[in-house]
Amino acid sequence: MAAARPLVTVQPLEADMATDSATTVHLPDVMKAPMRPDVVRFAHANLSKNKRQPYAVSKSAGHQTSAESWGTGRAVSRIPRVSGGGTHRAGQAAIGNMCRGGRMFAPTKIWRRWHRKVNVNLKRYAIVSAIAASAVPSLVLARGHRIESIPELPLVISDSAESVEKTSAALGVLKQIGAYSDAEKAKDSHAIRPGKGKMRNRRYINRKGPLIVYGTEGASLVKAFRNIPGVEIVNVERLNLLKLAPGGHLGRLVVWTKSAFEKLDSIYGSFEKPSEKKKGYVLPRAKMVNGDLSRIINSDEIQSVVRPIKKEVKRAPMKKNPLKNLNALLKLNPYAKTARRMALLAEAERVKSKEEKLERKRKPITKEEAAAIKAAGKSWYQTMISESDYAEFENFTKWLGVSQ
């Protein structure tokens, strides 16, 4: 990942020497860290609770009476009532949360847990995500910054900006780098806050403009830029999540000075090399190195082992009864056709031969046939009445009782 470190050009300002044309800096590995909006939202939600001031009602509110219940039998409710007499207040209900002038339900206490602890690693993860997000133009645009005229993201300007002393000069710097429209947007959005916050010392609101990050301690640019509405200044060694991701949303427009940009590498380290400033801290790794799912799916490695797309959904065919439906029968038993054909033919044969037999029987017999029958009967009778060695009666052994 660190092999291809793209170059970021440092935007020159007018005060620069014209000799060093377009110096470039390597992109620090922080800008390639995974962007986790869920981590940032969590960290921001909890860290923003840390600047709160406690509020509570007075602990004696509502109890500064010697009220006592009148008890039953007096045709009034049993709520404690103010003792004494001679004034409106006497006999009025007191103390309960439902009573006028009584104490509220669950009076707020100052020992409410106002601040939240966030794990150090989580805080660092969130900051690293926010820095990475500030390098992505679509995220910065989505957050609402006017970046149409800035030359490059991440926006790095030369160190001569750190020695700017006058606010007018500061505005000029912003104009040169194209961040002026963003600052202008913040200035124009100065308005009175809707809601009760107005009367609670939070009268005005405006949008956030660019965030200037400087590298050297005690740079005079702090004083120059701090009166510009919307613009915030922060030292690179003390980056604040609440400024890098205002409202928990990633993508603040960040303007880096060259020394700040170069310091990022040593402050946050890289994916393998631990940071020098933060003890034992290594940049977090993303769950997926290549998050582009469609590219992965369409890659050769996957497409070569993928099975063909099944466009036609195969549905089960309707079961037809083969005993009734001839085609269904033939599908299962192709021999059935010839079998049935043979059966039909055999049936037709049988019918025909029966017809013929009946025909013959119903026809009167011819003289020759009648004579033949008579002669056969006569000869048989002759054999019966004559004594013969008729021994071929194996068929009759059963009832004749004579063995062969």
Place this chain on the structure above:
Amino acid sequence: MGVEEAKGGPVVPESVLKKQKRNEEWALAKKQDLEAAKKKRVENGKLIYKRAKLYAKEYDEKQMELIRLKREAKLKGGFYVDPEAKLLFIIRIRGINAMDPKSRKILQLLRLRQIFNGVFLKVNKATVNMLHRVEPYVTYGYPNLKSVRELIYKRGYGKLNKQRIALTDNSIIEQALGKHGIICMEDLIHEILTVGPHFKEANNFLWPFKLKAPLGGMKKKRNHYVEGGDAGNREVYINELIRRMN
């Protein structure tokens, strides 16, 4: 991934080219598979025809043989005793409720989980003893060729991948029982009828038959067949019951 321009223009995106090539390869493979399958089907068809013819002849022969033996015995004055049946068809005639656990388990083992479910069964000491224990809940007998054929053709479903699939095509039977040499309906019927070497696999492939309640009614479920009821072994008369229940 390549410059997007009008399709058919000078630069076609690489992804489109890749997809085209892939689709062509798939189409080619599919066509080859189809042709091979078609050839195999034709060959199979011939084989099935021959086998079905063979079986038809075999059944006829058996019937003629039986008749011949009976006539011969009658002629000689003796009797022809049919060999003991090898195949049984069992139908469950009682419902789910009020059953003792042992009989319930035996009926489950026989795959008779619903009233009027029917299964084929091989006859051996084990099965006969099981049947004896569940006699009041089932009726059984010796099915003939017509019963077996009609049951398997009309109400035959196979167990494929634990699913009940209708036997609409011989390919279903081949898929499940091809490795035992049973590739068509006629093979299956023959294996069941003549309890063959792979009867177990063939029978288990057949899902238990779901028969309808008998047209014309039953005599009396609660009694044994011999006492005028329906339960127990009714030998040959199971065929008449199957005609009414199929």
